[in-house]
Amino acid sequence: MEDMSGYPLELTGENIPMVSFKKVRKSYGSLTVLDDLDLDVNAGEMVSIIGPSGSGKTTVLRMLMTLETINSGVIYVDGKPLTHMPGKGGKLVPASARHLHERRADIGMCFQHFNLFPHMTALENCMEGPVQVLGLSKAEARDRSEELLELVGMIGKKDQHPSRLSGGQQQRVAIARALAMRPKVMLFDEVTSALDPEVIGEVTNVIRKLVSEHNLTMLMVTHQMGFARDISDRVCFFYDGKIEEQGPPADLFGKPQRERTQQFLSAVREAI
Amino acid sequence: MFDWKWEFVWEILPRLVQATGNTLIAAGAGYGIALVLGLVLAIAQRTPYRLLTFVVRELVEFIRSTPLLLQIFFVFYVGPQFGLRLSPWMSGMIAIGLHYSCYLSEVYRGGLDSVPRGQWEAATALNMTVVQKYRRIIIPQAIVPAVPGFGNYLVGIFKDTPMLSVIGVAELIHTANAIGSEHYRFLEPYTLVGLIFLAISLPAAGMIKVFENFVRRRMGMK
Numbered sequence: 112m113e114d115m116s117g118y119p120l121e122l123t124g125e126n127i128p129m130v131s132f133k134k135v136r137k138s139y140g141s142l143t144v145l146d147d148l149d150l151d152v153n154a155g156e157m158v159s160i161i162g163p164s165g166s167g168k169t170t171v172l173r174m175l176m177t178l179e180t181i182n183s184g185v186i187y188v189d190g191k192p193l194t195h196m197p198g199k200g201g202k203l204v205p206a207s208a209r210h211l212h213e214r215r216a217d218i219g220m221c222f223q224h225f226n227l228f229p230h231m232t233a234l235e236n237c238m239e240g241p242v243q244v245l246g247l248s249k250a251e252a253r254d255r256s257e258e259l260l261e262l263v264g265m266i267g268k269k270d271q272h273p274s275r276l277s278g279g280q281q282q283r284v285a286i287a288r289a290l291a292m293r294p295k296v297m298l299f300d301e302v303t304s305a306l307d308p309e310v311i312g313e314v315t316n317v318i319r320k321l322v323s324e325h326n327l328t329m330l331m332v333t334h335q336m337g338f339a340r341d342i343s344d345r346v347c348f349f350y351d352g353k354i355e356e357q358g359p360p361a362d363l364f365g366k367p368q369r370e371r372t373q374q375f376l377s378a379v380r381e382a383i
Numbered sequence: 384m385f386d387w388k389w390e391f392v393w394e395i396l397p398r399l400v401q402a403t404g405n406t407l408i409a410a411g412a413g414y415g416i417a418l419v420l421g422l423v424l425a426i427a428q429r430t431p432y433r434l435l436t437f438v439v440r441e442l443v444e445f446i447r448s449t450p451l452l453l454q455i456f457f458v459f460y461v462g463p464q465f466g467l468r469l470s471p472w473m474s475g476m477i478a479i480g481l482h483y484s485c486y487l488s489e490v491y492r493g494g495l496d497s498v499p500r501g502q503w504e505a506a507t508a509l510n511m512t513v514v515q516k517y518r519r520i521i522i523p524q525a526i527v528p529a530v531p532g533f534g535n536y537l538v539g540i541f542k543d544t545p546m547l548s549v550i551g552v553a554e555l556i557h558t559a560n561a562i563g564s565e566h567y568r569f570l571e572p573y574t575l576v577g578l579i580f581l582a583i584s585l586p587a588a589g590m591i592k593v594f595e596n597f598v599r600r601r602m603g604m605k
């Protein structure tokens with residue numbers, strides 16, 4: 112059993128980060144995917160995660176969404192442990208399903224392949240969580256959902272099923288669906304990678320709008336370097352399960368310090 | 384040689400129509416049990432509880448590899464030894480429902496497996512409970528590919544109802560036998576029973592197809 116005595120039951124002090132990974136390790140069998148990851152994301156911050164395929168970018172988001180368990184370390188959200196909970200003797204113990212259910216409410220996620228519910232219309236997709244999980248009335252949920260569909264420019268298609276929508280439209284509905292739960296943290300995992308080039312803009316514009324108009328904390332995995340540079344407060348370059356380099360986009364893209372970052376960025380530029 | 388009596392047909396038809404009703408009730412009730420129990424058995428095999436999963440899987444396998452007739456006899460004749468004293472009707476519907484629930488659980492299982500993992504993950508991201516995930520997201524989608532399988536077993540259960548005659552349920556075969564031995568004429572009752580089965584089974588396939596398309600449309604899937 113891991114010794115949990117080094118991990119506080121709650122983060123204290125000024126400027127508590129919204130998300131905090133403390134020495135988080137994730138492995139599949141003998142393959143270590145993330146090695147002692149330390150990463151803090153401040154409230155309202157937009158952090159982009161870039162890096163080569165297989166470097167562990169998606170895994171970071173999936174752990175935070177509780178879609179993957181972690182092997183050691185602790186993840187805190189809004190100062191409280193997510194992967195763990197206070198146990199007897201004042202030490203953290205692995206989270207129960209109930210604890211996860213409680214803490215997961217702070218987090219929302221959008222996926223590369225949208226994962227909209229095909230048997231529901233765009234509006235029903237957005238209303239599902241608020242009605243079923245948050246216990247809102249149908250009328251309240253509808254108002255909230257329509258407002259968000261308006262925000263993502265999909266109000267005109269609210270009664271369509273996903274199969275009748277383009278990829279870009281589906282992704283915008285998926286963003287509205289996640290926002291309808293009013294999360295504090297939004298996760299985007301390559302939300303434009305499955306899209307045709309000509310519709311990428313409609314999704315990135317929605318994310319731009321979120322950054323400028325809403326005080327959300329966001330973590331975004333992306334292969335679009337230009338977009339990451341434009342909108343991020345900070346960019347993390349992942350390599351082989353570790354953060355190889357991180358900093359403001361101007362620095363990371365403008366004058367990368369590490370050789371691997373330089374190699375990656377020049378390889379990406381050549382590909383364009 | 385071919386001595387078909389129309390007046391005899393008209394005489395026995397009301398009894399056969401009534402027996403058709405009984406057959407449909409037995410098949411329908413058995414199917415209803417199978418639809419509900421089949422889903423329970425399918426989901427039980429997907430829980431993280433190893434022992435439960437193992438026991439249910441073995442039970443399904445056991446029931447599927449023994450004859451329905453044996454199960455009918457078991458419920459009716461052996462049941463009372465365990466304090467389970469049931470009428471032929473009840474025994475018959477329970478046995479046939481149990482038997483078919485095992486087949487339907489496999490159909491459900493296929494349907495449940497066909498729902499992409501991303502659907503579960505999206506439901507988790509919305510913080511749904513396991514029950515909400517199944518009820519609102521997974522089962523509705525699992526039903527669509529399962530409809531043809533459901534349809535096949537609906538016809539199957541209907542054609543298996545004659546087995547209930549062995550414990551005295553007054554379904555079609557039982558009634559035809561009774562008529563035959565009362566009048567020493569079997570040609571007309573058996574022929575009519577055959578035609579009745581045909582008349583119900585044949586359109587069923589088409590109706591299932593229509594129903595499948597209806598479900599798909601309702602679910603917004605082409």
Ligand SMILES: Nc1ncnc2c1ncn2[C@@H]1O[C@H](COP(=O)(O)OP(=O)(O)OP(=O)(O)O)[C@@H](O)[C@H]1O
Binds near residue numbers: 139142144162164169
């Ligand atoms: N369920 C799993 N079982 C085994 N290995 C896995 C599993 N999920 C991910 N991995 C491995 O973990 C490593 C990191 O995967 P991850 O998906 O986080 O990479 P990524 O940086 O998002 O890559 P990409 O840019 O291709 O999406 C990879 O080597 C991958 O093969």
Ligand SMILES: [Mg+2]
Binds near residue numbers: 169170301332
């Ligand atoms: Mg990835």
